[in-house]
Amino acid sequence: MNKQVKKYYDLNTPIFIKIGRSSASANIHRAVWGEEVSNEEEAMTYVNKVILDEIEAISTGEPLKILDLGCGVGAPIFYMAKRVRQEAKFTGVSISGVQIDYAKKFHQREHADANCEFIEADFHELPELPPQDLIFLVEAFIHSHNPEKLLQGIQNCLKPGGKLIICDDFLNPDNSINEGSKKFLKDFIQGWQVGSLWQVQKIKATAEKYGLTMTKNTDLTPYLNLWTLRDKIAHFFLYFYKLLPVKSTYWESILGGDSLQKCLINGLINYRFLVFIKNQER
Ligand SMILES: C[S@@+](CC[C@H](N)C(=O)[O-])C[C@H]1O[C@@H](n2cnc3c(N)ncnc32)[C@H](O)[C@@H]1O
16 A cells, blocks of 8 residues: 555645646546647546547447546546446546545535445555456556556456556656756656656556557647646745745645646656557457
8 A cells, every 4th residue: 555645645635626727627637638628627527538438439238347546536437427328337446535535425415326436445456346348547557656566457357358548647768868857757756646657668568468458549748738827826836835844745746746747848758548458368
């Protein structure tokens, strides 16, 4: 169990969903201004929509089982459960008990029709679950301190032919890392509780070992609205935060986000949408 990540989300989640980008939709991920997106709400749910398209492309004729690893407060699941045209049962897993309490409360109060359940667990030690048709991780893979174990667990939990979707930040191999870049990467890794910052090539090769073949690799970085007025204001306040003798979990996350912006703008990191298919013979 990664206690640091758990503490980070237990402490920050109430703030994340009250102020800032996540407050309107409760999605704890980035706004993506993809094709046909015309407002902030659509940008905040763009990744959910693309995952939903991947769910709809599955045709087993049976009720689907979908697993969200690192489910936040359940917002992506509620979005998909409301719109999915096939019968589907969603399960959300988060290491943060605070997030799971929020997700259960939102389910009961605002999304009672959604066919879903929420479990507090570490995704490296998944509880017994029925075989899944699709497993997705949105901005959660990066927190893994042992991605190999995570991928092995996912492989065990997926049906043959099932899909794995990972939307997250990956190191760009084409960029040389100078001293300035090292500082941005260090602040990002520390501030955001990053456990693994991999190149796409590495996850492709590791997943392959576990019978998961990469079939899609889309760079969503061009669709991120970077260095907005909100980001500039946060950057301004960080100047004063850095002078303080005390550290705050929330402001460390703002510092991590600020450094991530620099990494994305400088091409050190790409925000990618990856799809893998589990081989039939496994
Ligand atoms: C940036 S948030 C994304 C939340 C959600 N996917 C969304 O898009 O709203 C990262 C999520 O990963 C979860 N997480 C990180 N490490 C985890 C672990 N080892 N086991 C389970 N969940 C984990 C956090 O609790 C949090 O829910």
